[in-house]
Amino acid sequence: MQPASSNVIENRIIQAVLSEEISPGERLGEKDLGEIFGVSRTLVREAMMRLSSRGIVAVSPRRGWFVIEPTVEEARETIEARRSVEIGLLMTQKNISAEMIKQLEAHVLEQQRAIDENDLGRRSYLLGHFHVHLAAALGNSILANILEELTTRIVLIATLYQSKADAQQSCDNHRRLVSALRKNKVKDAVKIMDAHLTHLDKALSIRKKMKPRSADQLRGKASFVP
Amino acid sequence: MQPASSNVIENRIIQAVLSEEISPGERLGEKDLGEIFGVSRTLVREAMMRLSSRGIVAVSPRRGWFVIEPTVEEARETIEARRSVEIGLLMTQKNISAEMIKQLEAHVLEQQRAIDENDLGRRSYLLGHFHVHLAAALGNSILANILEELTTRIVLIATLYQSKADAQQSCDNHRRLVSALRKNKVKDAVKIMDAHLTHLDKALSIRKKMKPRSADQLRGKASFVP
DNA sequence: GTATTCTATCTGGTATACAAGATTCGCCGA
DNA sequence: TCGGCGAATCTTGTATACCAGATAGAATAC
Known part of the structure; x- marks a missing residue:
């Protein structure tokens, strides 16, 4: 090595x-x-x-x-933090270039491929990193960094609490989100994001213990x- | 030592x-x-x-x-990041307890005192940390951490670019913000915050070089x- | 006087040494 | 068989040693 x-x-x-x-x-x-x-x-x-x-x-x-x-409390805080950051991100964004939309759509396609091919590691990675790409696409690398931190923790939370937010649904949400952005329907995008995170939050109640x-x-x- | x-x-x-x-x-x-x-x-x-x-x-x-x-570009990104986070924070907050409002008001009074007493270091510290307290008051320690990071950078930016956002105005804005929160006027609070950050962003154009x-x-x- | 090169020195980059708390496991006794 | 005790071992905590790149300053050449 x-x-x-x-x-x-x-x-x-x-x-x-x-x-x-x-x-x-x-x-x-x-x-x-x-x-x-x-x-x-x-x-x-x-x-x-x-x-x-x-x-x-x-x-x-x-x-x-x-x-x-993370404890349940910390998990909820993390999800809430992400909600704030992502909604704030969507609401304060000015304009998103067609080029960026294309990149995001390509990323969603990659996600779908990973799901279809049942490539679990890659699937988890891409689904999480989509939000980082989103922040980067909206032109703010600092928010992208923050979101990387938050999504990494979210993955840990999802693993720990076995949130059953299945991959396909997440991918669909991402697709709808990009679609809303393409049509410049910010309010719709916010709604989709909000619902997505609320779903994640709800799924948290089912606790599962892992053996390290x-x-x-x-x-x-x-x-x-x- | x-x-x-x-x-x-x-x-x-x-x-x-x-x-x-x-x-x-x-x-x-x-x-x-x-x-x-x-x-x-x-x-x-x-x-x-x-x-x-x-x-x-x-x-x-x-x-x-x-x-x-920070370069001008990074400075703008930091301000935008803070805008996203703080607006998201205000928009997704559910309820703020009277106790917390009181704490925030007390903090604003401390800020005013530091200004009146011309205690520059303490003034800078309190004005920056108000936003950290805000996030904490709204019940999210993770967002508070993120805001601490961002406000620290903002202080550096303000020093570097000699942004003339004078302390009294910042303090007044904080007072108005808390007042809006007390009346549960979230939209007003968002407006105040947005204007505050826009002001900061505008002030950025005046560049000043520092000798390290x-x-x-x-x-x-x-x-x-x- | 100015530019250049060379060397002494300073700084961080990385590995290692040693200390001390935590853990493990076997031994012993009841 | 079960529980407690102690030494051997393992792990991080902190300091130090040594290396190489960067810097500064003096000596030198022009």
Whole structure:
């Protein structure tokens, strides 16, 4: 394994979370990750520090780093935060270029393909990252960053609480959203987004407990290796 | 100087930025900070990693860490991001308790006092943190965190571009905002917020160049020491 | 006097060393 | 068989060592 920078580690872990390769509550040992990425604990630690700042992992003193397991309360707050940000994003957007609409439509098609091909990791990744693309398309990279943070947490929440928001429905919502944007019907877009998140929020009531995987299993995941 | 954890360092630096004790472009050397806080470079580095993840500082390889100097484009994006978040926040809020209204009013009074007493650092700090309190009052700590990040950057932007949004006007806007919230006039609140940010955005055109202070001067600032 | 090159020094980048708390597991006793 | 106790081990916490790139300043050439 050739060495990787701490940035690479950080991004790889976010990607792994979005692809559901890593589950909430999973332990991420510094030593293990160092071996996987071929670097010393120092770089792993840097990546963890940034990830913890983004609310993806948290450290338990002298026990290890763990992927966060949001409580129901935190889950609701995250969904509400996303609702605020996304609705604000839609309401304050001025004009969206035809080029961007096309990109978003292409992204939705990719999502559909991942669903059809039953590519679970890619499916989860694309469905989550659609909203990041949306913010970027509306011309604000800062909001895109914020949304990446929030959607990553949402994926963890969805995994943890087994929200049954099935992929096809999410994809359909995205399609309708882009369609509304193409017609410049902002109000419709807001409604679709609002309903989408309300659905997610409702699905949260069904709790499901997960058994955390051990770090050893993680090492076995070939795809986790960059 | 007794040792401090990396968390303390991080918070202290954010506070220093909010209080305008630290200017954009200022160099923050690992060695210097380590001496100031009485710790090794390791802990300073951890704090810097998290601050960079929050977009407050950036590293120039083998040269040092610097407080970010947003370009005009980034400044506009930050203001737009804040507009989205704050408007979304106001629009999706359900009910705000009388208790919270009181807290916000008390905060506005504190702001006024800082203005009257000409306490510049405290003034800057309170005016910026009002929005963080607002998000917290509306019951979402995640949005509060996001807003802390954004307002910190806004302070840097205001310093850099010498936006003449004078303190008294900001405070008045805050007072009007809380008043609208008390009367449950959400639309008015949104309007006030929107106008406030538009004003900030307009003021951005007047560019002002700053000369960065050296780290030695920073060391001299007794108040920077925890 | 000015431009240039070379070197001493400073800075961050990364790995490693060592300390101390947490965990595990075996041993012992009841 | 079950529960408690202790040492061995594992994990993060923090400091330090060493490297390489960047910088500044002096010496040199013109």
